[in-house]
Amino acid sequence: MSDGIGSAARDAVADLQKRINQDIIGQERVVERLVVALLANGNVLLEGLPGLAKTRAIKSLSKNLESDFSRIQFTPDLLPSDVTGGEILRGDGQFEFRKGPIFGNLVLADEINRAPPKVQSALLEAMEERHVTVAGKRYDLPDLFMVLATQNPIEQEGTYPLPEAQMDRFLMHIRIDYPTDADEVKVMRLVRGESAAPTAAAAQPPPKIPQKLIFEARSEIDRVTTKEVVESYMVGLVAATRRPAEFGDKLKNWIAVGASPRGSLALDRCSRVYAWLRGRDYVTPEDVQAIVHDCLRHRLSLSYEAGADGVNADGVLDEIVKQVAVAA
Structure with a gap:
């Protein structure tokens, strides 16, 4: 694979990315990050104000990809077994595991x-280990597995914020912003069209993208x-968060x-993944800079x-991006 060479998986x-962008107007960067996380086999945390299409984006991904979609509405009374599943007693007196x-x-x-820490831990353990253990038995999760968690940056009353150690389990932390005025007009037209009587063409959605093509990708x-120079650049960016005093007083005072x-x-x-999406078989410093915020913003603890x-x-x-140079 090299510049300009395509593949069935990339096509x-x-x-897939094009289809989701047709459902989610004006959030091309968010859609691209979701695809990056899917191809990187990681989990994502989406944060945005209510009504910014967080759930719609995830549903669109599921709608266009061969997959089983599950939704867990986190509430204060949720139990770990509501997430992982548990054993039930059958009529013959035997226990049977019912998947969650x-x-x-x-x-x-x-x-x-909005769920208590014990439930959050059950989910995050499954994310990390890719299996659950119930009554001493291990149950593996599917080969294609991705958790897409959402949270609201406001309305913090009655919530249980994720501690830093658990936030660290997410591959990416994606923030969703308001659309532009022009995009919001397109959103209104899109929703208006969806509420109208469906046409024959709309009633026949295109075939879903097979899972095997994701694995090929x-x-x-x-x-x-x-x-090696790009590897050193990545490590240098992370090291600057740990030794901020070496990069000036501002970073020293900001990072805890x-x-x-x-x-x-x-x-x-x-x-x-970002390089591959652009048809290259090598990573550039610009690729790293493009995704550094999504990969690191949730891994920093800032000072007062x-x-x-x-x-x-x-x-x-x-x-940090300004201060850390790429070695010649």
Whole structure:
């Protein structure tokens, strides 16, 4: 694979991305990040205000991809067994394991911060281990498995914010912003058209993208190369979050705790996917810069000084990208 050479897997992924963008107007960056996480075999946390199509984006991904979709509405009274499943007593006196919604291919964990920590831990353990253990027995999750969790940045009353160690389990943290005025007009027209009587063409959706093409894409991505200079650049970006004093007083005052090694691994995986989506079999520093915010923003703990200065994680990462140079 090299510049300009296509493949059936890449064509299928491009088609998938195009279909989702037709459902989600004005959120091309968000859709691309969802596809990156899918191809990187990771889980994502989507954060945005109500009504910004977080759930719609996930449903569109499921609608266009050969997959079993599960939705878990997180509430304060949810139990771990409501996520993983549990054993039930049959009429013959034997116990039978009844699978929970975690066994879907695409699992929507809606408003994950509204469930108590024990339930969050059950979900995050399944995300990390790719299996659940009930009554001493292990049950493996599907080969195609992705958790797409959502949370609302406001209305924090009655919520259980994810601790940093659990946030670190997500490959990417995707933020969804308001659409532009022009895009919002298109959204209104799209929803208006959907509520009208469906045409014969609309009644026949295109075939779903087969799972095997996603696995083929992942195999091709595994062959994407990363030169040592780019590897050093990734590590340098993460190291700047851990040793901010070496990069000036601003970063020193803003960062309390830096990113874990999962941050470097996320940069490596996602930058290779990003390069592959652009038809290349090698990673450039620009690929790393394109996805660094989504891979690291949830892995930083900021100081009180950062809050006082009105600086968020993205602002800190902007400064890090300015300060960390690519070795010649």
